[in-house]
Amino acid sequence: MLKIVTSVIILICAFNGLAAHRRFNVEQRIAKDGYYSESHTLMTTDGYILEVHRIPFRRFETAQNAVKISKPVVFLMHGLQGSSLSYTFLGPGSSLAYLLAENGYDVWMGNARGGLNSRRHVTLDPSKDGEKFFDYSFEDIGLKDVPEMIDYILKVTRQSKLDYIGHSQGGTAFFVMNSIRPEYNEKIKSAHLLAGVGYMEHFPNRILNAIAISTNLLYSIAVNEGILEILGPRDSSNFNQEISTSPQFGLLGILLEAISSIFKAFELVTPASIKQYAHFGQNIAAKSFNRWHYGAIENLSRYGSFTPPPYDISKITINTTMHYTVNDNLLDERDVLKMASVMPNAAARKISRETYTHHDFVLARDSKELLYNYILEELNKNRKDECNI
Numbered sequence: 001m002l003k004i005v006t007s008v009i010i011l012i013c014a015f016n017g018l019a020a021h022r023r024f025n026v027e028q029r030i031a032k033d034g035y036y037s038e039s040h041t042l043m044t045t046d047g048y049i050l051e052v053h054r055i056p057f058r059r060f061e062t063a064q065n066a067v068k069i070s071k072p073v074v075f076l077m078h079g080l081q082g083s084s085l086s087y088t089f090l091g092p093g094s095s096l097a098y099l100l101a102e103n104g105y106d107v108w109m110g111n112a113r114g115g116l117n118s119r120r121h122v123t124l125d126p127s128k129d130g131e132k133f134f135d136y137s138f139e140d141i142g143l144k145d146v147p148e149m150i151d152y153i154l155k156v157t158r159q160s161k162l163d164y165i166g167h168s169q170g171g172t173a174f175f176v177m178n179s180i181r182p183e184y185n186e187k188i189k190s191a192h193l194l195a196g197v198g199y200m201e202h203f204p205n206r207i208l209n210a211i212a213i214s215t216n217l218l219y220s221i222a223v224n225e226g227i228l229e230i231l232g233p234r235d236s237s238n239f240n241q242e243i244s245t246s247p248q249f250g251l252l253g254i255l256l257e258a259i260s261s262i263f264k265a266f267e268l269v270t271p272a273s274i275k276q277y278a279h280f281g282q283n284i285a286a287k288s289f290n291r292w293h294y295g296a297i298e299n300l301s302r303y304g305s306f307t308p309p310p311y312d313i314s315k316i317t318i319n320t321t322m323h324y325t326v327n328d329n330l331l332d333e334r335d336v337l338k339m340a341s342v343m344p345n346a347a348a349r350k351i352s353r354e355t356y357t358h359h360d361f362v363l364a365r366d367s368k369e370l371l372y373n374y375i376l377e378e379l380n381k382n383r384k385d386e387c388n389i
Helices: 007-015 026-032 096-102 138-157 169-180 182-187 206-212 215-224 240-244 247-263 274-286 296-303 333-342 367-388
Strands: 038-043 048-055 073-077 106-109 162-167 188-194 319-324 346-350
Touching (some): 026 038, 038 138, 073 096, 073 138, 096 106, 096 367, 106 138, 138 169, 138 182, 162 169, 162 367, 169 188, 188 367, 206 215, 206 274, 333 346
Parallel strands (some): 073 106, 073 162, 162 188, 188 319
16 A cells, blocks of 8 residues: 655654665755755555655746646656666756656656665665665566556546656566556556666677676675675765775676676766666576576465566557667667567667667767657657547
8 A cells, every 4th residue: 555654754764774875865956957846755565765756847937836737747767776866967958857847747756765865664774684675676666666656646646647758777667567567557658768678688788798697696695795785986885896806706896897887977876786786687697588586496486487487568558669779788779679569559769879878868968859859749749639539
């Protein structure tokens, strides 16, 4: 059941040390850009406290001077080690969140568990109960976090549906949610996935491809060594560099260094569970898009088969556009096209700049011309069609 976290719980969490890590001050950043925003908190069924940010008005508008009308809702979900700031980073006139707000949309941005804005739990302290707190993969985000956020948003806005935009793991969560919980197909009008990661038959990163074979062993070593999360460069306790250069960690150190190199240009990195990376690693090794691999015996108990079942994305009936680039080191064009062919109402759209990268979807200055304008045109067209029904 969806619960709104009360101030009492927030205070308890603070005194338990659950808010010890500095959060990204999203409201402050949005206010500097001239927009009114709101921060909402909600709790998942397994006790994680998530923060969701809302931009309901155009620039320089507030509840006092804005026209009181019902607006279509758009939900933006960030990628692995991202946050809601991913969609405001480029500033007014360029960021997707602001462009949507200027075009009359009620904009909501999620923050997955474990990140600096959702690093809280009703009973678990990430600094003391790390092994339990960080025991989640991208499936938990897709099956628990995203559905709770969508239900909360629809309840607050009194809408029956919203439009979904997800970058990287934000696309993965979309695939997971709508394939295992297909009832959410009825709550999403359309989806735009920006390098949405799913199928991995042709995973393009050679280093990660080679290391992925040892994913389960490396994950076990990491947990035994107390390495439960990949930290962000803004965190003063970041020890990833120390580990990556230490001979005792061997292949695990090489893996952490490879991950660090992927995100070195991404200025908005927040912590993420190492199990999220392990789940991707399992799928890279299997060249598939499967649920978490527990081992043959536990797989049989949980899934009824010795191997983890694949996510059946053919169950996703939402009108979906999969935006991709040929210069992506984490997603291959062939896998994108295969996914688009499996989903009954999906299409693939290639970014026209050949040098466009995986992170450019939220960081590149020319994304407005190459991508965001197209998304706005499609959303506006669908909006107009709805009005004419």
